[in-house]
Amino acid sequence: MSAQNYNPLxxxxxxxxxxxxxxxxxxxSGLLSSYLLHVVILILYFxxxxxxxxxxxxxAGQFSFGHTAFFGVxxxxxxxxxxESGVSPWIGMIAGGLLAAGLGAFIGYLTFRFKLKGAFxxxxxxxxxxxxxxxxxxxxxxxxAMGILIPLKQGSSLQDFQFASKLPYYYIILSMLIxxxxxxxxxxxxxxxxxxxxxxxxEEAAGSLGVNILKYKTIALVISAFFTALGGTFYAQYMxxxxxDIAFGTNVTIEMIVRTMLGGVGTVFGPLIGSAVLESISxxxxxxxxxxxGVHIMFYAVLLILVMIFFPHGVMGLVKKKGxxxxxxxxxxxELVGNQESE
Amino acid sequence: MNLLEIKNLSKTFGGLSAVRKVTAHVRRGEILGLIGxxxxxxxxxxxxxxxxxxxxxxxxxFEGENVEGMADYQxxxxxxxxxxxxxxxxxxxxxxENVLVGAFNKTESGKAAKEISLDLLNxxxxxxxxxxxxxxxxxxxKKCLExxxxxxxxxxxxxxxxxxxxxxxxxxxxxINLILEINRKGISLLVIEHKMKIIMSISKRIIVLHxxxxxxxxxxxxVSRHPEVIEAYLGGKDAVA
Amino acid sequence: MDLRMLLQAIVSxxxxxxxxxxxGVGLNLIFGVMKIINFAHGSLLMLGxxxxxxxxxxxxxxxxxxxxxxxxxxxxxxxxxxxxxxxxIIEYPENNQLVLTMGLMLFLENLALxxxxxxxxxxxxxxxxxxxxxxxxxxxxxxxIAFAGGxxxxxxxxxxxxxxxxxxxxxxxxxxxxxxLAVGISVKRIHLISFGIGTACVGAAGTLLTPFxxxxxxxxxxxxxTAFMVVVMGGLGSFVGAIxxxxxxxxxxxxxxxxxxxxxxxIIPFSLFVIILLFKPTGLFK
Numbered sequence: 001m002s003a004q005n006y007n008p009l010x011x012x013x014x015x016x017x018x019x020x021x022x023x024x025x026x027x028x029s030g031l032l033s034s035y036l037l038h039v040v041i042l043i044l045y046f047x048x049x050x051x052x053x054x055x056x057x058x059x060a061g062q063f064s065f066g067h068t069a070f071f072g073v074x075x076x077x078x079x080x081x082x083x084e085s086g087v088s089p090w091i092g093m094i095a096g097g098l099l100a101a102g103l104g105a106f107i108g109y110l111t112f113r114f115k116l117k118g119a120f121x122x123x124x125x126x127x128x129x130x131x132x133x134x135x136x137x138x139x140x141x142x143x144x145a146m147g148i149l150i151p152l153k154q155g156s157s158l159q160d161f162q163f164a165s166k167l168p169y170y171y172i173i174l175s176m177l178i179x180x181x182x183x184x185x186x187x188x189x190x191x192x193x194x195x196x197x198x199x200x201x202x203e204e205a206a207g208s209l210g211v212n213i214l215k216y217k218t219i220a221l222v223i224s225a226f227f228t229a230l231g232g233t234f235y236a237q238y239m240x241x242x243x244x245d246i247a248f249g250t251n252v253t254i255e256m257i258v259r260t261m262l263g264g265v266g267t268v269f270g271p272l273i274g275s276a277v278l279e280s281i282s283x284x285x286x287x288x289x290x291x292x293x294g295v296h297i298m299f300y301a302v303l304l305i306l307v308m309i310f311f312p313h314g315v316m317g318l319v320k321k322k323g324x325x326x327x328x329x330x331x332x333x334x335e336l337v338g339n340q341e342s343e
Numbered sequence: 344m345n346l347l348e349i350k351n352l353s354k355t356f357g358g359l360s361a362v363r364k365v366t367a368h369v370r371r372g373e374i375l376g377l378i379g380x381x382x383x384x385x386x387x388x389x390x391x392x393x394x395x396x397x398x399x400x401x402x403x404x405f406e407g408e409n410v411e412g413m414a415d416y417q418x419x420x421x422x423x424x425x426x427x428x429x430x431x432x433x434x435x436x437x438x439x440e441n442v443l444v445g446a447f448n449k450t451e452s453g454k455a456a457k458e459i460s461l462d463l464l465n466x467x468x469x470x471x472x473x474x475x476x477x478x479x480x481x482x483x484x485k486k487c488l489e490x491x492x493x494x495x496x497x498x499x500x501x502x503x504x505x506x507x508x509x510x511x512x513x514x515x516x517x518x519i520n521l522i523l524e525i526n527r528k529g530i531s532l533l534v535i536e537h538k539m540k541i542i543m544s545i546s547k548r549i550i551v552l553h554x555x556x557x558x559x560x561x562x563x564x565x566v567s568r569h570p571e572v573i574e575a576y577l578g579g580k581d582a583v584a
Numbered sequence: 585m586d587l588r589m590l591l592q593a594i595v596s597x598x599x600x601x602x603x604x605x606x607x608g609v610g611l612n613l614i615f616g617v618m619k620i621i622n623f624a625h626g627s628l629l630m631l632g633x634x635x636x637x638x639x640x641x642x643x644x645x646x647x648x649x650x651x652x653x654x655x656x657x658x659x660x661x662x663x664x665x666x667x668x669x670x671x672x673i674i675e676y677p678e679n680n681q682l683v684l685t686m687g688l689m690l691f692l693e694n695l696a697l698x699x700x701x702x703x704x705x706x707x708x709x710x711x712x713x714x715x716x717x718x719x720x721x722x723x724x725x726x727x728x729i730a731f732a733g734g735x736x737x738x739x740x741x742x743x744x745x746x747x748x749x750x751x752x753x754x755x756x757x758x759x760x761x762x763x764x765l766a767v768g769i770s771v772k773r774i775h776l777i778s779f780g781i782g783t784a785c786v787g788a789a790g791t792l793l794t795p796f797x798x799x800x801x802x803x804x805x806x807x808x809x810t811a812f813m814v815v816v817m818g819g820l821g822s823f824v825g826a827i828x829x830x831x832x833x834x835x836x837x838x839x840x841x842x843x844x845x846x847x848x849x850x851i852i853p854f855s856l857f858v859i860i861l862l863f864k865p866t867g868l869f870k
Contacts, residue, residue, distance in 0.1 A: 063679050114862040118678055119621045123812050124861050127854045130809055134854075138846040191447045191456070194436075198444040201433035208393055209496055210419035210448035250805065254686060261683045266435075294694030294801075301694065304687035309672050312680045 014269050018181075022174060029170055037166040043272075043279045044173040045234065049252070050260035050271030051180045052227035057257075058266035059187055060220035061200025063118070066125030067228055067256055069107075069132050070100040072247030074229025075236040076136065079148045082160075089161035093233035097226040104225030108218035117203075126253075133248030147243025150236060161237040169238055176234065177272070180227050184268045196220050200266070228256075258300075262307055264316025273315050278303075344407055346371045346500055346531050347392070347423075352401035352411075354384075354391055361387040363555040364401070369500060374522070374532045376546035376563075378539070380575055384555040385535045386428060389502045392533075393425045394418035406499070419448060424498035428505045428535075430485040432477040438464065439473040441488055445495030456495075463491040467521060483514040490521065494530075501525070503534045507541055519545060543567070551575070588720060593842045594835065595721050601834025602731030603789050607807065608814035608826035609738050610785025615812075616821035617758040617778040620670060621678075623685040625811050626804025627692035628783050632658050632790025633799050634696060640707050640794075647707060647794045648729060654791045655784050662783025663776050670779060671772070689804070696801035705799045712795065730792040735827075737788055741781065742823060754778055758821055786811070813857045819867020828869050832856070 029037065049071070057063045077099050078092025087095075111124050136142040156163040163169060187193035195216045198206035207213055236242050246252075263274025278300055285296035311318055347369040354362045362384045369375045377385050390396040392403060394415035403411040410418055424445075433441045442463055446456035464470045467487040472480065480488060486506055493501055503522070507515050515538070522545055526532055536542040542549065543563040551559040551572050559569040566572055607629065614622055622628075632654055639650040669688060673681055714725040745751035757764040757774045765771055797803070810833060818829025833853050840849025860868065 057679075063682060065682075110858075110862060114865070116861060116865065119682075120816070120861055120865055122621070122682065123809070123816065124858055126809055127813070127858050127861075131851050131854045134847060134850050138848045144846075189453070191451055191453065194440065194444050194447060197436060197440075198433055201435060202431045204395065204415075205427070205431040205433065206444065207415040208395070208419055208425050209445045209492065210416050211444070212414070212416045254690065257683060257686065258690075261679070265679065294697035297694040298691055298698065301687045301691035305669060305684055305691070308676075308680045308684040308687065309669070312673075312676055 015185075018269065018272070022178070026171070026174070029167060034166055037170055039279060039283055041166060041170050041173055041238070043275050044170070044177050045231065045238075046255055046259050046279070047272040047275040048173060048177045048180055048234075049228060049231045049256045050263070050275060051177070051184055051268075052224050052231060053256040054224075054260050054265060054267075054271050055184065055187065055196075055227070056217075056220040056224035058260060058270070059184075059193060059200065060196040060217055061266075062112075062217055062220065063122045064125045064221075064224075065122040065253055065257075066127070066129035067224070068248050068250070068252040069125070069129035070104060070225040070228040071232040071235075071252050072129070072132055072136065072242075072244075073100045073103055074232030075242045075247045076142055076148065076232075077229075078233040079150060079236045079242060080141070083148060083151065088159050089233060089237050090159075093161075093230055096233055097229040100229030100232075101222045101226040104222040105218060108221040109214075112214045112217045112221075129248055129253070133244050136244040136248055142244070145243065147241060147246070148236075150240040152240060161233075169234075173234060176230060181268060181272070183223070183227070188268055192216070192219070197266075258304055260314075262304060262314055264314030264319075267314075267316040270314055270316045277315065345369060346406060347533075348402075348404040349388075349392070350402045350404075352388070352391055352403065353399045354387055354396060355399055360555050362391060362398075362552075365552070365555070365557050367550050367557060367560070369531055369533055370548075372526070372529060372531055373548060374526050374534060374546045376542040376549035377533060377535045377552065378537070378542055378549060378566075379552035382554075383552040383575075385552055386504055387555075388552065389425060389504055389533075389535065392418075393423060393502060419496055419498075422497070422499035423502065424493040424496045424500070425502035426486070426489045426493055426504055426506060428508065430482070430489050432480070432485050432488055434478040435476065437474050437476055438469055438480070438488055441477050442491050442495045445492040448496035459495055459497075460491075463494050466494075466524075467491045468517075482509050483511075483517075486510070486518070487521075490525075494525065498530060500531045500533065503532060503536075505535050505537060507536060507538050515541065589842055590839075592721055593838045595723060596727075597835035597838030598831060599723070599727045599731040599834070600838060601831035602734035603792055603830075604734075604810065604814050604833050605827040605830030606734035606738050606792070607786050607789045607811045608818060608830045609741055609823055610782040610789075611811050611815045612782075612818075612821065612823060612826040613754070613758075613778045613785075614782035615815055617754060618670070618674070618775055620674075620681055621685065621812070622688075622782075623682065623808065624665075624688040624692060624804075625782075625786055626806070626808035627689045627696075628658065628662070628804070629786045629790040629793075629807050629811075630696060630799075630801065630804040631661065631692065632787030633794045633797070633803065634700065635787070636791040636794045637705060637707055637799055640709075646709060647791055648733065651733070651788055651791050655788050658787025659780040659784035661787075662780040665783070666776050666779035671775065674775070689808075693801050693804065700801070702801060707794050707799075709795050724796065726796040730796070733792045734789060734830075737785065738827060741785065745823065750777065810853075813853060816865075817857060817860050817868060819869045822867060822869050825867050825869035829867070832868075 025040065053064065053067050074096035077096035078089050081087040081092040081095065082089050107125065107128055111121055116124055137145055153160055153162050187196065195211050198211055199213055199216060203213055259274035259278055260271040262278060263272065264270030281300055281303065282296045285299050289295045307314065345368040349365060349367045351364045351366055352362055353364055365388060379385055391398050394413050394417065398411050401411065402409060405421060405423060410421065433444065439460055442460035443456050446459040450456050464473050467490055469484065469487055469491060472484065477488060506518055510518060519541060522532060534542065534546060547562065549563055549566045550557055551566055553575040558571045558575065559566050611625055614620060635654045635657055636647045636650040639645040639653060640647055669684060673684055711725065716723040716725055716728065745755055753769045754774055754777065757769060757771055814829040814833050815826055817832060818825030836853040836856055837850065840852035843849060
């Protein structure tokens, strides 16, 4: 039951637009070139990862800079199960997700129990992901620097999560995205979600209202970790190769964060919008400047900086501002370092 | 049995004794006033009761159960809620959403929480502003919101920390009425206040803290004539008239 | 593993620690005074490296001498960044600040990629390969100079902070911002200078590293987390802490490399970092 009284139609609007676009796109997807389809898949894939990150960093306000740890765990686990034991990547995907969820619970319990917040929490998650990267780099099981190559099968095979054309991948990632958006939407309007948001806004006040901070922060991290890992498996099955840098490097983390912040952190559709905008700009830049390494990233870095300065709530913030008269304030809610309690 | 019993509660911060062997009680259904000069340890006492701080020694018994050492959320679930001297609204949530968080303390149903919240918003007079983002409220509005939010947890005891600070006389009068209304519903209150006239008028019993120790306890008349209390306030602006 | 190897590892660690200490005291200013996590800090080091690289390649200026140019240059870059990018968002939620510096990192890295390509480069000074031998411990001259240079510059900074008015103002601002404002210290100017100095330090560290480190647009990544570990482990806001933190990281890195196979040793500084974060987040020396 929606707890928002104002304009319930507005909220549904976003869903309508999204679903309409998804249907429309699916209609013509058969006609799209392989390249264009790849771009669409990338948009949806990054939107998926961003949405997963959004759950703990946007809704619960715990900014994670090590989410690639979960991504890599998912990617490596499902790939290893498949390559070594022939287990279907679908099962591997869920298994990887659960493993990542467990890792999330572990990291969450440690860091939240000791009240790490803000920058300190972000740095500790970064340290964890780096540790995993080093382990993957040095462990024969994960193939060390060589990584893991997913063996190519002839044609398409649903069971092997491999397809000759890009179309099935499109439908899979679209479904995954719809799932995580549903979860986000559900959170936005549920007791769990409100508790997340309360923690984000003011932990102390939330605690005094009966919110078990440790428990709910950890739940947020666990859910987020699960979905992030699913993205890892998708990546592995789409690109057929992972190594420590790809799976545990900073690239994935940055992509997740950048797109979500651009679109509007803490909102359901922010990550998708951010992803669409960024990818489009990337492509436009690429077409103008050719494959000149890094230039298109420079442009979207500049865009990111400008957005952070002038539209701190991202695109969604802008849209909402136009929608209703009360805009959300840009108040500094937590002192970056002052959050570390020391009596 | 008293609603809340504190025995020999103490808390030091790095050598400084903030609260020292304080013994007090709150009777069911009463409004207990808590006064004392700045730095007397009043807010620290609140923090100890609400579970924000861990006491160094002493006991806190609420409804017959020992709660010292419990976390803040556990104490809140047992029926003690508080407001803050410097308001802490959930800035980016709407007024209604703020209260919902409190309501979810006692119910898991979104529908029930919403009903409770809307009722309370009506009670404090914020119903018309329920969809406004909390950061946009006036100070008085934010204080009302904090009150509504605390009430939503269905507490048996509310700790009010200097609710009147920053309010103009009309707002103060409204606040007093609210407090009395809340008490009439059967909720007990422990109120910190600097404005003597107000605390004298709403509470039948007052305790006085000074340098972390309880120096007096009694009716407003008794307390205002207590020599130590007069000395503590040094007959200044906060003179007990 | 014999004693000599252990001794060698300790010495190597200390040498590296000197450079880390310099990076740390610089970041300590930025993090400590402005409370900003600057994700671009590693990229600024990279800029320092490239500056001295080009000065060497085009003008044959010895990297160590080029410090006289790169330090002011990076200081200037830091001031510009602070004025244009950091200042506008100083009151914003920390997430926005983090992402902004992330954007800056992306920009600088890819600018370097665009201008100079992805290839690894090295600077070969005439005295490369010189090794000092003290009590059977081999000390690479270049690393030693980096170590000495790092500590020397840190010492200059220390004197600056302790003895000059500006330095005292900076320290005041980092400890008690409101109080500093109250006594009329221009916090805006302090921020500009702090960020400038912090950038100059990390740029100088880059210059010191140039003679013996492979240079590429992404070299900053290696130092990003390390820089923060140094500062946090030492204790935010503590100058001495940053120095000690630098040595601790240098030592644990080096010992880890000899104690564990492959690059597994790098786990040791990270684990230590997490443990300290959990149990003593204010740092070891605060």
